[in-house]
Amino acid sequence: MKTRGTTCPLAVFTLILSACQAVGPASIKNGRFDYNSAIQQTSKDQVFLNLVRAYDHEPTFFMDVTQINAAVQVEATLTSTINIPQGRGSGGYTGHDYPIGGTLRYEENPTITYQPVQGQALVAQIATPISVDSLADLFDSDWPPAPLLDMATDRLAPDYEDSYSALNAILELDRYGAIILVPGTTVRAGASADIVSRMVAQPTTNASESKPMPTSDTLVLYFRPKHIGVPDGEDPKDAADKVQRLWDRLLKIYAVAAPGETSPAPAAGTKPTNANKSPIQQLGIRTVPFNASDKSTNAWPPDMRLRSALGILKAGSEPPDQFIEFVCPSTFDTIKKSAWNEGKDFYTLLPTHESGESVSDAAVEDDLAAWIRKCKKEDSLNTADAAENIDDPKARKKEEVLGHLRRYVLVVTQKDGPPSTAYVSAYSSSLHMWCYIDGGDDISKRNFALLGQFLTIQAVATSPPPITYALPAGGR
Numbered sequence: 001m002k003t004r005g006t007t008c009p010l011a012v013f014t015l016i017l018s019a020c021q022a023v024g025p026a027s028i029k030n031g032r033f034d035y036n037s038a039i040q041q042t043s044k045d046q047v048f049l050n051l052v053r054a055y056d057h058e059p060t061f062f063m064d065v066t067q068i069n070a071a072v073q074v075e076a077t078l079t080s081t082i083n084i085p086q087g088r089g090s091g092g093y094t095g096h097d098y099p100i101g102g103t104l105r106y107e108e109n110p111t112i113t114y115q116p117v118q119g120q121a122l123v124a125q126i127a128t129p130i131s132v133d134s135l136a137d138l139f140d141s142d143w144p145p146a147p148l149l150d151m152a153t154d155r156l157a158p159d160y161e162d163s164y165s166a167l168n169a170i171l172e173l174d175r176y177g178a179i180i181l182v183p184g185t186t187v188r189a190g191a192s193a194d195i196v197s198r199m200v201a202q203p204t205t206n207a208s209e210s211k212p213m214p215t216s217d218t219l220v221l222y223f224r225p226k227h228i229g230v231p232d233g234e235d236p237k238d239a240a241d242k243v244q245r246l247w248d249r250l251l252k253i254y255a256v257a258a259p260g261e262t263s264p265a266p267a268a269g270t271k272p273t274n275a276n277k278s279p280i281q282q283l284g285i286r287t288v289p290f291n292a293s294d295k296s297t298n299a300w301p302p303d304m305r306l307r308s309a310l311g312i313l314k315a316g317s318e319p320p321d322q323f324i325e326f327v328c329p330s331t332f333d334t335i336k337k338s339a340w341n342e343g344k345d346f347y348t349l350l351p352t353h354e355s356g357e358s359v360s361d362a363a364v365e366d367d368l369a370a371w372i373r374k375c376k377k378e379d380s381l382n383t384a385d386a387a388e389n390i391d392d393p394k395a396r397k398k399e400e401v402l403g404h405l406r407r408y409v410l411v412v413t414q415k416d417g418p419p420s421t422a423y424v425s426a427y428s429s430s431l432h433m434w435c436y437i438d439g440g441d442d443i444s445k446r447n448f449a450l451l452g453q454f455l456t457i458q459a460v461a462t463s464p465p466p467i468t469y470a471l472p473a474g475g476r
Helices: 002-055 119-127 132-140 145-152 160-175 236-254 309-315 329-337 359-374 393-404 442-458
Strands: 063-079 084-089 092-096 101-116 153-155 179-189 192-197 218-223 282-286 324-327 409-414 424-428 433-437
Touching: 002 063, 002 309, 002 324, 002 424, 002 433, 002 442, 119 309, 119 442, 132 145, 132 179, 132 218, 132 442, 145 153, 145 160, 145 309, 145 442, 153 160, 160 179, 160 236, 160 393, 179 282, 236 282, 309 442, 324 329, 329 409, 359 393, 409 442, 433 442
Parallel strands: 324 409
Antiparallel strands: 063 101, 084 092, 179 192, 179 218, 218 282, 409 433, 424 433
């Protein structure tokens, strides 16, 4: 009896001490992932909320979680007594059993700091155009080129109506693995504009030295027609001819001479060559104007205009270049189940006639609708006609209409609350409906994640608010 009374307190104390040692690691295992999941989910919700705000023509607003300090406090106490025998009585040894007790207290006091994105941080993250370097980095991160270029560019060609002819050709060339995209810069060499990749150092007057390249202002395309990836069932020779025609289309679109100069664009049916009579296999798409020389008064216009993150949110749901569609549940099911949309990086809607459109435009839309309906999972919807003559208004119109039919995100709307399976959701004040992305819509989820990436790569570190000093005033 005496032995048992003296060892019980030690056993209880050991048990409590072991519990204290286990609480620390357990709090990390549980808390770290809980906080991570909460921030990740609320970040998605914030992007989607601002997408809906842009659709409602309301101001966007962003808040950053700048700090989380989860202080954990664990306290353990032990109270115990032992059995102390008393004198021997008529009934034998007598004594008192004193209670043994202990307490274990776990307390977590998280301090979470929010900060509105404003000032220079707001301008950098929301209003500054996406850089060419960021565009190339995202391409190297295996984001699909269709949503990447379509979302980030307001125009992709010197002439606005050629933008989709250029985009569609780039998408199809990438499908065959026939082009490489890298950031570059335009440098002046004599009286001509040379596009230099950032992978190549710009030489100085001393050939043994080199200096860093300036900020990228050009998206450089390298054409690699050999050993392309030919889809199953397609003749390799036909594929080679196709990629060459698409590359020739791009050369013609971007070979626009400066005002007053002779156009270097090749004649139809000829093989474009450079000054050395070798095929041109490099193309630069500039974001800035260029003067061929210091004495030149005529500048080459920019080829490409990039959007800011706010521009992407606003353009997403505004015609004619919208790439986000707000639909009812039944329309969503129809679009998602269409055979031609299976296995793609985007949805393609069927064209509809608008009041007042010309007979020729209606005929183009009818031809496209018939072609789209025939397409299956393995068929490409990147370009309507690889042999397109960009000087033909009807052919150019077909590529433009096809580009306008693409949707990268489908937002489902309904008056009842969003389903439990919704990926993200928000309420629209203009529609008076709930808006959400369906949890089973992989295309929309993937492209919505790209929207978040555009905001992330533009973000800069937010500075803490300045310290406010308060000085007492008045009587002593």
